[in-house]
Amino acid sequence: DAKTTQPNSMESNEEEPVHLPCNHSTISGTDYIHWYRQLPSQGPEYVIHGLTSNVNNRMASLAIAEDRKSSTLILHRATLRDAAVYYCILSPRSYNTDKLIFGTGTRLQVFP
Amino acid sequence: SAVISQKPSRDICQRGTSLTIQCQVDSQVTMMFWYRQQPGQSLTLIATANQGSEATYESGFVIDKFPISRPNLTFSTLTVSNMSPEDSSIYLCSVELGQGDTEAFFGQGTRLTVV
Numbered sequence: 009d010a011k012t013t014q015p016n017s018m019e020s021n022e023e024e025p026v027h028l029p030c031n032h033s034t035i036s037g038t039d040y041i042h043w044y045r046q047l048p049s050q051g052p053e054y055v056i057h058g059l060t061s062n063v064n065n066r067m068a069s070l071a072i073a074e075d076r077k078s079s080t081l082i083l084h085r086a087t088l089r090d091a092a093v094y095y096c097i098l099s100p101r102s103y104n105t106d107k108l109i110f111g112t113g114t115r116l117q118v119f120p
Numbered sequence: 121s122a123v124i125s126q127k128p129s130r131d132i133c134q135r136g137t138s139l140t141i142q143c144q145v146d147s148q149v150t151m152m153f154w155y156r157q158q159p160g161q162s163l164t165l166i167a168t169a170n171q172g173s174e175a176t177y178e179s180g181f182v183i184d185k186f187p188i189s190r191p192n193l194t195f196s197t198l199t200v201s202n203m204s205p206e207d208s209s210i211y212l213c214s215v216e217l218g219q220g221d222t223e224a225f226f227g228q229g230t231r232l233t234v235v
Contacts, residue, residue, distance in 0.1 A: 054223035054224065107151075107168060108153075110163040111162060
């Protein structure tokens with residue numbers, strides 16, 4: 009499984025944008041880039057995923073480098089509820105091999 | 121989407137005993153997975169629960185310790201056998217709808233403490 013590298017922790021103030029980086033230099037052509045987050049005392053929840061193009065949804069934006077060796081999850085206006093561990097995961101996302109292998113993630117702290 | 125119910129939500133067990141954790145999904149799903157999250161750590165995949173056949177275990181996990189059942193497309197169980205304090209963790213069930221490029225859904229987890 010291709011490996012991802014994320015900073016252990018990041019901090020932000022409320023209502024400021026947050027850019028969470030992820031390096032995945034060994035990504036293969038069939039790997040999707042997924043982001044999940046885990047709020048305290050909860051199971052992980054899906055945030056966003058993409059393959060080559062930048063993606064936007066109601067939660068966040070995903071910016072993918074042109075060579076796909078890195079990506080950035082963007083929270084446009086952090087709220088206290090966004091304090092969580094954010095995981096960047098690569099997965100080939102084929103029908104029979106959809107398992108997700110979690111790395112150590114980035115713990116995001118949001119200050120009022 | 122999928123809503124996952126895990127039971128029990130937490131338990132305290134004596135060493136040497138076994139605990140069976142249930143995972144019920146509100147819709148039929150193709151893929152079901154079991155994860156372990158040790159205190160302060162990330163999630164580690166234990167196995168893929170296959171409907172109608174034996175589970176597929178990840179390296180470091182064996183069927184004798186973590187037997188898994190998957191009798192149908194909405195239900196699975198994970199048993200933690202002959203428990204020791206090192207088994208104290210959160211155990212999470214996850215499902216995917218089997219549509220390829222889609223998101224995974226996770227249960228709230230079962231917090232197990234072995235004393």
